[in-house]
Amino acid sequence: MAANYASVQPGRFRVLKQGAKPVDPNPGPVVYWMFRDQRVKDNWALIHAVEEATRLVFPSPWPSIYTYQIPFFLFRGEAEETIPKFVRECGASLLVTDFSPLREVQKCKEEICKRVSDCVTIHEVDAHNVVPIWAASEKLEYSARTIRSKINKWLPEYLIEFPTLQPPIAKWVGTSPSIDWDGLIDEVLRKGAEVPEVDWCEPGEKAAVEVLMGSKSGFLTKRLKGYSSDRNNPLKPRGLSGLSPYLHFGQISAQRCALEARSVRKLSPLAVDAFLEELIVRRELADNYCFYQPHYDSLLGAWEWARKTLMDHASDKREHIYTREQMEKAQTADPLWNASQLEMVHYGKMHGFMRMYWAKKILEWTKGPEEALEISIYLNNKYEIDGRDPNGYVGCMWSICGVHDQGWKERPIFGKIRYMNYAGCKRKFDVDGYISYAKRLGDIKKRKAESLILSKKAKELCS
Incomplete structure (x- = not known):
């Protein structure tokens, strides 16, 4: 090339x-x-x-x-x-x-x-990253506020068009071994059989570009205007870009997404600015945290004020204590939390607003912040299609340990960590509608699983 x-x-x-x-x-x-x-x-x-x-x-x-x-x-x-x-x-x-x-x-x-x-x-x-991690900052940044100006300073140099690579014509000296893709896929499916397969997200570079700029339902071409108003409503998943799985696996470049978004900014400046904030500043802040903080998945990685307040309230009485298994099976007394867990399990992706509520309730229902963090990271990495990612670790750390956040009014269990509850969610969106939506996802998955079992038995009988 x-x-x-x-x-x-x-x-x-x-x-x-x-x-x-x-x-x-x-x-x-x-x-x-x-x-x-x-x-x-x-x-x-x-x-x-x-x-x-x-x-x-x-x-x-x-x-x-x-x-x-x-x-x-x-x-x-x-x-x-x-x-x-x-x-x-x-x-x-x-x-x-x-x-x-x-x-x-x-x-x-x-x-x-x-x-x-x-x-x-x-x-x-x-x-x-659009701005390389070591160019954006040479240290652990405290928040989006402290890294934003540093990233913006470098964008004129790094947010540029990519050079064109030509089709290859020369031959590799040696042989390229054949790859048994079918066998490899079958093995992966067997090992991951415990996690339901998702069918809404088609993998690959072409599919990623279609989600970004497709003529049918592309984010920038068809759904951009609703991003500012709808992205925090769990009942409007199409209000999100839908790009996180592709960004996680690197099947599309964040820089390409930013270039294309910037080119249509005049059509919806508020939506584009909000998207670029999430795409560049927030994503790169997460990478910064995991790169410069070796304890990015531990209470040791929390700011000192947050670690102190969590430990001060670690022994506070909890109304409910649930095991990891109970949470994994969505067996809590909170129907909203159960719905968010079911959405993650059956859809492979929980709405961003619900991820915050979901993780904070885990802090409320476990014996202490260390266990809460361990369970939230375990479930996130197991079921989220974009799990095992800096954004996921930072999301759990933000929700439970106050990373990149500030101290709030002190209360039991949470201390000065930002608090979220059921009543607050009801004021923001149709909670009952979201619970029904998550239940439908589970019912659809169950019917598909039953259909596959019947189909497999029919094939066995015919053979």
């Missing part, structure tokens, strides 16, 4: 390991380990890998028409084992990887740096 010369700003990537100068004057290939950003289009990590490969073969000035074939390899197993092994086998001189702030991924990369040859260089590219 061909890319424009020097199109990836130096601030978008960092060197995790600088390899020693090789004895062999002919450098090995460049390997791109695709992890968080699972796309070909609008991918700064892929663009950087292509540029570096071109630079190795053709010192500047580069021939603008030269392109590369990029084969795809799928490895199963632990990345700490498979990545160094492949880098060694193909004789790579540079390993490029995309960026994730999560602790397990960062530790994995540290181990890979130790296991590859001393001659191998490793670059990490932030292809997920």
Whole structure:
């Protein structure tokens, strides 16, 4: 593939390991380990890998028409084992990887740096955030207020159009192993059988673009005007962008979403500004927290005032105490909370407003803040299609531990953590309507499951 010369700003990537100068004057290939950003289009990590490969073969000035074939390899197993092994086998001189702030991924990369040859260089590219995490801020930010101006300062430099990548024409020296996609999908479905399959979200880059800009129900083309007024109403899920699963899996670039939204701002400035605040400032604040706070999933990661107030009230009497199993099965005395749990289980995604109420009630119904946080993260990561994400961790930490929030009026159990209750929800939206909506989701899933069982038995009888 061909890319424009020097199109990836130096601030978008960092060197995790600088390899020693090789004895062999002919450098090995460049390997791109695709992890968080699972796309070909609008991918700064892929663009950087292509540029570096071109630079190795053709010192500047580069021939603008030269392109590369990029084969795809799928490895199963632990990345700490498979990545160094492949880098060694193909004789790579540079390993490029995309960026994730999560602790397990960062530790994995540290181990890979130790296991590859001393001659191998490793670059990490932030292809997920509009403003790279280390460029936006060099420290843990306290709130959206403290990071917003820093991000806005860098947007003119980083919120730019992507270079065009041409179709590949050259051949990879070697063979690309065939991949048993059907077998792999069957195995994943078996392992995840406990979690209901969702059918409303079609995966892939094309589907992501359709959700953003489709002619039928695209967010920017058909649903944008209602975003400001409807996005906080759990009974209007279409009022949301619907992009979070695609952003989570990297099947669409946040930068592409921002560019397209900015281009239609004159049609609905309030909606676009609200969307860009969530897309850029809030998402990047979550990445900032998980990158600079190693305890992003623990009470140790709370601000000092919040940790103190939670511990001061940890032994307060609770009206109800529920186990994790009871919550997972939506067996509480609160029909609204049960509805939100059912929405998450059967739909794979809980409305953002309900996520806050949901997590805060878990704090109210457990023996202490540590258990509440553990249960909320467990359920979020298990059932949310966009779980296991910085936004999810920060959402739980905001709701239970007051991260990125301020202290409020002190009350039992919550201390100074922001409080939410059933009565407050009733003032904001049709609670009974939402409960009925969640129940219908469960009924639909149940009927589909029963239909599949009958269909399977019929096939067995016919065979």
